Amino acid sequence: xxxxxxxxxxxxxxxxxxxxxxxxxxxxxxxxxxxxxxxxxxxxxxxxxxxxxxxxxxxxxxxxxxxxxxxxxxxxxxxxxxxxxxxxxxxxxxxxxxxxxxxxxxxxxxxxxxxxxxxxxxxxxxxxxxxx
Amino acid sequence: xxxxxxxxxxxxxxxxxxxxxxxxxxxxxxxxxxxxxxxxxxxxxxxxxxxxxxxx
Numbered sequence: 001x002x003x004x005x006x007x008x009x010x011x012x013x014x015x016x017x018x019x020x021x022x023x024x025x026x027x028x029x030x031x032x033x034x035x036x037x038x039x040x041x042x043x044x045x046x047x048x049x050x051x052x053x054x055x056x057x058x059x060x061x062x063x064x065x066x067x068x069x070x071x072x073x074x075x076x077x078x079x080x081x082x083x084x085x086x087x088x089x090x091x092x093x094x095x096x097x098x099x100x101x102x103x104x105x106x107x108x109x110x111x112x113x114x115x116x117x118x119x120x121x122x123x124x125x126x127x128x129x130x131x132x
Numbered sequence: 133x134x135x136x137x138x139x140x141x142x143x144x145x146x147x148x149x150x151x152x153x154x155x156x157x158x159x160x161x162x163x164x165x166x167x168x169x170x171x172x173x174x175x176x177x178x179x180x181x182x183x184x185x186x187x188x
Contacts, residue, residue, distance in 0.1 A: 039152050046145040053141060057133070104138050111142070115149040122153040132156055 019127045023120030025081040030123025043119045051083055051112035054093075059105025061093035073106070079113030136176075143172030 014033070023030025028044030031037075055061075061084070062074040077084050087093055093109065094102055125131040151165025 042148055043152060046148040050142070050145040053138075057138075101133065101138070104135075108138075108142065111146065115146060118153050119149060 016127055017124070019123035020120050023123040024079070024116065027081075027083070027116050027119060030120050031126070034123060034126050036126065047080075047112050047116050047119065048083075050108050050115065051080060051087075054105040054108030054112060055087065057101040057105030057108065058094045058097075058099055059102055059107070059109045060095065060097055061087050061109060063088065063095070073110055076110035076113045079115075079117040080109070081116060083116075084113065139176045140173060143169050143176070147172060 019030035019033050021030075022033055026044075027047035028040040028042075031040030031043060060073075062070060062077045065071040065074045080087075093105075097103055097106065122131065147165045147169035150168045151161040151163075155161045155164045
């Protein structure tokens, strides 16, 4: 039976929060740090794919929040980490939804951020030994 | 892209993340991911028919 210390040692060195932060900033990076290459690649492909599809569908990238729904959308978008920063700097996405698919695209972008948060927390759980 | 294609892609990506993060062994990850995918798509089809029938 593995002790907590053994689990931590098996999960890799460095700060306990490094996989969490890396995973948030770059999709899949937390798992890559823990040498979970397959899981990391699948997570990165899924999150990047969902984000890219959202952008391709001219989804809205929230820049500011005027009401509660905007705040929730912005919080979801921020879950994408550096993807959100890059999309804001590069001017990707639409400011206003003008086509029918843009509503879907907006949801894709928000959910990509939320999935990225789940992925980063999973990397943290792997690092602490809570999950194997 | 059709609405159904968007639903299938959404279900695929979300199911992959759910499967990997919510289960521990690869076999259980695949099974849970497939379960989520089927539920996502089935729910979308059922709700779509319900909305279609309500709107008539």
